[in-house]
Amino acid sequence: MSVLKLNNVWKRFGDVEVLKGVDLTLEEHDVVVLIGASGSGKSTLLRTINLIEQVDDGQVILSGDDITDPRTDVDKARARIGVVFQQFNLFPHMKVIDNVTLAARRVHKWPAAKARAKGVALLEKFGLGDKVDEYSDRLSGGQQQRVAIVRAIMTDPELLLLDEITSALDPMLVGEVLDLVRDLKEGGSTMLIATHEMSFARTVADRIVFMHGGRILETGTPEQIFSAPERPETQEFLARIMHR
Amino acid sequence: MTDGVPQVTWAPSELELARRQHRRKASGRSVLIAIVSTILFVGVIALVLINTPGWESVKATFFDLSVAKESLPAVLQGLWLNIRVLFFATIGVAVLGTGLAVIRSLRGPVWFPLRALATIYTDLFRGVPVLIVLFLVGFGIPALEIFPRLPAGVWGGIAITLCYSAYVAEVLRAGMEAVHPSQRIAARSLGLTHAETLRVVVIPQGLRKVIPPLMNDFVSMQKDVGLISVLGAVDAVRAAQIEVAQSFNFTPYVVAALLFVALSFPVIRVTDHISARMARREQSGGTV
Ligand SMILES: Nc1ncnc2c1ncn2[C@@H]1O[C@H](COP(=O)(O)OP(=O)(O)OP(=O)(O)O)[C@@H](O)[C@H]1O
Numbered sequence: 001m002s003v004l005k006l007n008n009v010w011k012r013f014g015d016v017e018v019l020k021g022v023d024l025t026l027e028e029h030d031v032v033v034l035i036g037a038s039g040s041g042k043s044t045l046l047r048t049i050n051l052i053e054q055v056d057d058g059q060v061i062l063s064g065d066d067i068t069d070p071r072t073d074v075d076k077a078r079a080r081i082g083v084v085f086q087q088f089n090l091f092p093h094m095k096v097i098d099n100v101t102l103a104a105r106r107v108h109k110w111p112a113a114k115a116r117a118k119g120v121a122l123l124e125k126f127g128l129g130d131k132v133d134e135y136s137d138r139l140s141g142g143q144q145q146r147v148a149i150v151r152a153i154m155t156d157p158e159l160l161l162l163d164e165i166t167s168a169l170d171p172m173l174v175g176e177v178l179d180l181v182r183d184l185k186e187g188g189s190t191m192l193i194a195t196h197e198m199s200f201a202r203t204v205a206d207r208i209v210f211m212h213g214g215r216i217l218e219t220g221t222p223e224q225i226f227s228a229p230e231r232p233e234t235q236e237f238l239a240r241i242m243h244r
Numbered sequence: 245m246t247d248g249v250p251q252v253t254w255a256p257s258e259l260e261l262a263r264r265q266h267r268r269k270a271s272g273r274s275v276l277i278a279i280v281s282t283i284l285f286v287g288v289i290a291l292v293l294i295n296t297p298g299w300e301s302v303k304a305t306f307f308d309l310s311v312a313k314e315s316l317p318a319v320l321q322g323l324w325l326n327i328r329v330l331f332f333a334t335i336g337v338a339v340l341g342t343g344l345a346v347i348r349s350l351r352g353p354v355w356f357p358l359r360a361l362a363t364i365y366t367d368l369f370r371g372v373p374v375l376i377v378l379f380l381v382g383f384g385i386p387a388l389e390i391f392p393r394l395p396a397g398v399w400g401g402i403a404i405t406l407c408y409s410a411y412v413a414e415v416l417r418a419g420m421e422a423v424h425p426s427q428r429i430a431a432r433s434l435g436l437t438h439a440e441t442l443r444v445v446v447i448p449q450g451l452r453k454v455i456p457p458l459m460n461d462f463v464s465m466q467k468d469v470g471l472i473s474v475l476g477a478v479d480a481v482r483a484a485q486i487e488v489a490q491s492f493n494f495t496p497y498v499v500a501a502l503l504f505v506a507l508s509f510p511v512i513r514v515t516d517h518i519s520a521r522m523a524r525r526e527q528s529g530g531t532v
């Protein structure tokens with residue numbers, strides 16, 4: 001069964017149509033990267049999957065469950081999806097470990113000791129072992145973003161959504177975050193990623209999805225998309241972004 | 245991780261030591277200047293005061309030490325009532341104020357009536373003078389004759405709670421709204437419910453932002469509990485009034501005033517300390 005299936009997803013803000021019938025399927029272990037110009041609807045698509053935005057039409061199906069059905073428990077559905085934002089959004093009044101274990105304790109009702117043990121293990125694995133009891137606003141941007149990723153994967157979500165997770169970072173710090181994402185791919189995570197980092201997209205993606213004006217115009221392997229894009233819009237976008 | 249990197253130990257250089265000594269000397273000098281200028285300042289005010297034509301009679305009616313000593317026990321006993329009223333009113337304000345703030349922050353049409361009620365409440369009780377609320381609650385509610393007879397201090401405490409809850413609710417709400425919406429989104433994305441998000445993420449951060457104004461309201465409440473005397477409760481103010489009537493001397497009022505100041509002083513200092521610490525913490529994160 002597919003982890004994620006989008007059927008004809010529409011979204012408008014006022015009279016601006018931002019998503020115009022998006023179809024997309026992710027199988028288990030798939031890593032799909034969304035590319036496209038600013039305003040093409042990448043973030044909006046991720047937000048509708050996470051139910052932060054309500055779709056105007058179509059379905060979001062998570063492992064067979066239609067989570068856009070009004071009868072679904074929105075909180076339960078969100079707990080099955082891990083999200084990392086551009087702006088980290090750690091809770092500054094909590095320590096790193098409490099940020100990381102919050103959902104495990106509160107939503108998944110793990111015992112505190114189990115949550116802490118797993119949180120510490122993950123933080124150590126990703127080189128944050130010495131930051132466990134630090135307050136999260138005392139970390140560097142790259143460290144904060146890595147903590148945010150650990151927070152998102154803490155409860156083994158079925159699907160991970162990453163929205164431009166490096167665009168608020170100094171170029172120096174981008175590498176450490178992207179390395180972590182590559183580790184997650186090795187570990188078999190199913191991920192849907194929006195990014196402007198084309199070299200990262202090329203190395204991490206199983207499939208690249210090009211969005212334009214709220215539609216998916218072209219889908220293919222990194223080789224197809226970057227070497228021989230078919231649509232003129234894709235060619236133009238890639239030409240522009242490569243020559244920045 | 246530090247393989248190959250030679251370990252460096254640091255001892256302050258001559259330059260740094262000289263700088264530190266200069267800073268120490270400079271700070272010693274500023275303390276001295278502060279002391280001298282304070283003594284001069286107080287001295288001048290005292291001189292002017294003592295040389296006013298009416299000083300002798302003012303001193304006799306407001307600063308009579310023997311009257312002060314005599315009235316102290318009664319005023320202190322009255323203050324004990326103020327402190328008890330303050331204690332229960334603080335608990336009441338914390339509960340009611342938080343409740344009102346949460347109600348006012350609820351979204352969704354279902355909550356409209358509750359939200360409207362809370363809005364009317366806070367508007368009303370921030371507008372009406374405390375004294376009038378005291379009269380209405382203290383004389384009006386007992387007149388309904390549905391409650392057993394209660395001491396005036398209880399009604400006074402209720403009136404103070406009603407007034408201050410409205411202020412505190414608004415301060416708390418401002419704090420909650422100052423928490424960036426992305427924090428709510430992050431919490432909801434983790435699967436936390438609306439209520440959990442409020443309790444674990446929004447309220448703790450909002451509360452932090454408004455600790456100084458909240459403490460300020462608390463100080464203000466500390467002195468306003470003295471108003472319960474208008475209901476006939478024998479608190480510090482009323483006790484002082486009785487003493488004044490007996491001795492034909494106003495010193496007991498000064499005694500009561502000093503006691504109220506002494507009561508609020510620790511809180512005021514703690515507030516300053518917390519504000520300063522918060523300012524330092526905020527600054528340490530980034531640029532000045
Ligand atoms: N809450 C909103 N209200 C109104 N319009 C919105 C809202 N959110 C997004 N939009 C609009 O929807 C369009 C798509 O925005 P979106 O954030 O999805 O783009 P994006 O592809 O993620 O762009 P970027 O690469 O710059 O992040 C934009 O035109 C934006 O102005």
Ligand SMILES: [Mg+2]
Pocket residue numbers: 042043044163164194
């Ligand atoms: Mg975006």
